[in-house]
Amino acid sequence: MRDAQVTIIGAGLSGIMAARTLRLNGVEDVQLIDKGKSVGGRLATRRIEGGKADHGAQFFTVRSQELQQYVEDWREKGWIKHWFGDPYPRYTSVDGMNTLAKRLAEDLDPELNTRITSIKESIGGFQLTSEEGNTCTTGALIITCPLPQTVTLLEESRVSFDPEKFNQIKNVSVSPAFVGLFEVTGETTIPSSGHVDKGLPEGVERMVDHYKKGISDKRIISIYMDSEWSETHFEQDEEEVTRLIKDLGKEFIPFESIRSEQLKRWRYAQSAQVISQPFLNLHDALPLFIAGDTFLYEEDETARTRFESAFRSGIAAGEHVSGLVKQL
Numbered sequence: 380m381r382d383a384q385v386t387i388i389g390a391g392l393s394g395i396m397a398a399r400t401l402r403l404n405g406v407e408d409v410q411l412i413d414k415g416k417s418v419g420g421r422l423a424t425r426r427i428e429g430g431k432a433d434h435g436a437q438f439f440t441v442r443s444q445e446l447q448q449y450v451e452d453w454r455e456k457g458w459i460k461h462w463f464g465d466p467y468p469r470y471t472s473v474d475g476m477n478t479l480a481k482r483l484a485e486d487l488d489p490e491l492n493t494r495i496t497s498i499k500e501s502i503g504g505f506q507l508t509s510e511e512g513n514t515c516t517t518g519a520l521i522i523t524c525p526l527p528q529t530v531t532l533l534e535e536s537r538v539s540f541d542p543e544k545f546n547q548i549k550n551v552s553v554s555p556a557f558v559g560l561f562e563v564t565g566e567t568t569i570p571s572s573g574h575v576d577k578g579l580p581e582g583v584e585r586m587v588d589h590y591k592k593g594i595s596d597k598r599i600i601s602i603y604m605d606s607e608w609s610e611t612h613f614e615q616d617e618e619e620v621t622r623l624i625k626d627l628g629k630e631f632i633p634f635e636s637i638r639s640e641q642l643k644r645w646r647y648a649q650s651a652q653v654i655s656q657p658f659l660n661l662h663d664a665l666p667l668f669i670a671g672d673t674f675l676y677e678e679d680e681t682a683r684t685r686f687e688s689a690f691r692s693g694i695a696a697g698e699h700v701s702g703l704v705k706q707l
């Protein structure tokens with residue numbers, strides 16, 4: 380960690396877009412911090428036995444002109460492809476969603492494996508402390524963690540924020556999700572696109588065959604469980620959860636040819652509520668902003684947190700902070 384003009388906690392899509400926007404607007408001294416060993420957050424891809432599987436976002440849709448412009452550029456560069464869906468296309472990264480995040484974060488020099496555990500007001504901004512006890516100061520701060528993590532961080536900090544606004548973020552609940560990852564050698568009955576989200580047993584939200592999706596040489600399947608099922612089974616033993624998922628997926632997946640199995644447990648997958656503004660200014664006097672996928676533009680009628688909401692929230696927070704920094 381180092382002292383910086385602007386620091387962003389969370390290098391998921393919204394944090395990456397905030398950092399890129401600040402840089403594009405000429406703010407050079409930007410620090411991007413994440414507790415993970417890679418950027419991307421919920422744009423997550425796992426390498427399994429020489430194959431690959433997405434186990435966070437599988438695809439994204441485009442409703443805004445803002446994202447559409449980027450999509451055209453990313454397609455030209457060969458980073459993404461139209462996966463399925465007509466007339467509403469689902470786009471996906473050609474080599475795993477995490478690679479798209481890594482490409483977008485190139486040149487941002489993120490500080491990884493660094494969990495911020497407290498924030499304190501200091502002269503001209505904030506002082507951040509990491510789990511290892513390291514500290515740094517920053518003039519402005521943008522926090523883009525899933526909201527329950529942001530709430531915990533703020534509760535463990537010494538920052539005087541607007542209580543009404545704080546309650547707004549405290550009242551958002553974020554559902555968990557289980558994703559089972561299975562390598563099999565036999566053919567699945569998942570359609571040729573590699574994606575199915577209809578006609579599935581209760582509790583299963585979607586299944587993806589990454590070989591058919593075109594991102595893996597090995598047949599690795601992700602089975603996504605819905606929020607209700609994941610909530611019900613969240614505290615259960617991993618082996619038991621994996622067994623239950625396999626049982627629900629057996630009509631589609633030839634488990635007799637299984638080579639490996641893994642389970643991803645997302646404590647915070649999808650917000651049950653949204654906040655209808657692109658980011659939140661939490662402090663009356665100091666530049667402390669909260670952004671992320673839960674923040675939607677007022678005109679966004681989907682009421683769904685997703686890739687596009689994270690993308691737009693990060694840009695909006697980045698634009699706003701660029702303006703503030705330039706006024707100083």
Ligand SMILES: Cc1cc2nc3c(=O)[nH]c(=O)nc-3n(C[C@H](O)[C@H](O)[C@H](O)COP(=O)(O)OP(=O)(O)OC[C@H]3O[C@@H](n4cnc5c(N)ncnc54)[C@H](O)[C@@H]3O)c2cc1C
Nearest residue numbers: 389391392393414420421435436437495524672685686689
């Ligand atoms: C299972 C699953 C399936 C999904 N499917 C889809 C889909 O198909 N289409 C779609 O559009 N969206 C989907 N989504 C949603 C999409 O992935 C998210 O909306 C988006 O990626 C969120 O980006 P973000 O930057 O707001 O948050 P995140 O990606 O969560 O980034 C926040 C970052 O903050 C970091 N962090 C947290 N606390 C700290 C701390 N104290 N210190 C430092 N760093 C910290 C985390 O490590 C994380 O990297 C899915 C999500 C999940 C989990």
